[in-house]
Amino acid sequence: MALYVMGDFHLSLSTDKPMDVFGDAWAGHEKKIAANWPLCAGDTIVINGDISWAMDLNQAAADFEFLQKLPGRKILLKGNHDYWWTTMAKLRQFAAAYPSIDFLFNNSYETEECLICGARGWLTESRQEQDAKISKREQGRLRRSLDSRADADKPTYVFLHYPPIFGAERNDDILEVLKEYGIRRCYYGHLHGSQAHRIACTGAFEGIQMYLTACDYLGFEPLRVD
Numbered sequence: 522m523a524l525y526v527m528g529d530f531h532l533s534l535s536t537d538k539p540m541d542v543f544g545d546a547w548a549g550h551e552k553k554i555a556a557n558w559p560l561c562a563g564d565t566i567v568i569n570g571d572i573s574w575a576m577d578l579n580q581a582a583a584d585f586e587f588l589q590k591l592p593g594r595k596i597l598l599k600g601n602h603d604y605w606w607t608t609m610a611k612l613r614q615f616a617a618a619y620p621s622i623d624f625l626f627n628n629s630y631e632t633e634e635c636l637i638c639g640a641r642g643w644l645t646e647s648r649q650e651q652d653a654k655i656s657k658r659e660q661g662r663l664r665r666s667l668d669s670r671a672d673a674d675k676p677t678y679v680f681l682h683y684p685p686i687f688g689a690e691r692n693d694d695i696l697e698v699l700k701e702y703g704i705r706r707c708y709y710g711h712l713h714g715s716q717a718h719r720i721a722c723t724g725a726f727e728g729i730q731m732y733l734t735a736c737d738y739l740g741f742e743p744l745r746v747d
């Protein structure tokens with residue numbers, strides 16, 4: 522009953538979006554993901570954003586099929602490239618054909634060991650009014666996710682797509698919630714390439730353990746959470 526995390530699968534099984542333009546490591550990356558897959562039936566993985574390049578659910582079907590065939594339960598969180606992500610009602614209807622797939626959006630999940638909460642998050646270098654609005658909305662979604670926990674006695678891990686801190690940039694809306702709810706571990710994705718990976722925040726940060734889980738950072742092998 523292990524829990525794993527890895528984000529940024531960037532699947533494109535029915536769209537023409539080869540990822541090797543982002544570096545040799547990405548060549549045939551979905552084959553690497555399948556070959557390295559450590560989950561058994563009964564295990565769970567959080568896929569924290571940028572799941573598929575599809576523009577709509579029809580296009581996403583081949584990518585969902587790929588995920589469905591991999592063992593274990595998959596909990597999907599929205600990233601900045603998930604244009605196929607629509608309303609929860611439509612997503613749930615679509616995913617009825619893929620019973621191993623669930624969505625983390627204003628809700629939470631429980632395993633034997635822990636509670637799973639999260640939101641997409643937001644991080645930007647500009648200070649536009651629009652950014653502040655998006656950041657507050659994501660803060661609200663993270664709060665709703667945390668407030669949806671039935672029993673907060675187990676450790677709660679937070680999963681985001683955007684890093685709450687990157688270089689000199691920090692999202693205080695998100696960090697404030699992490700601290701308010703006493704979250705000790707935060708997993709995020711979004712950052713690709715060695716330059717971004719070098720300055721990514723990993724390890725202890727203001728009392729929270731930060732983990733970067735973008736799949737190129739993890740060598741396309743999911744990280745065990747507990």
Ligand SMILES: [Fe+2]
Nearest residue numbers: 529571711712
């Ligand atoms: Fe990504």
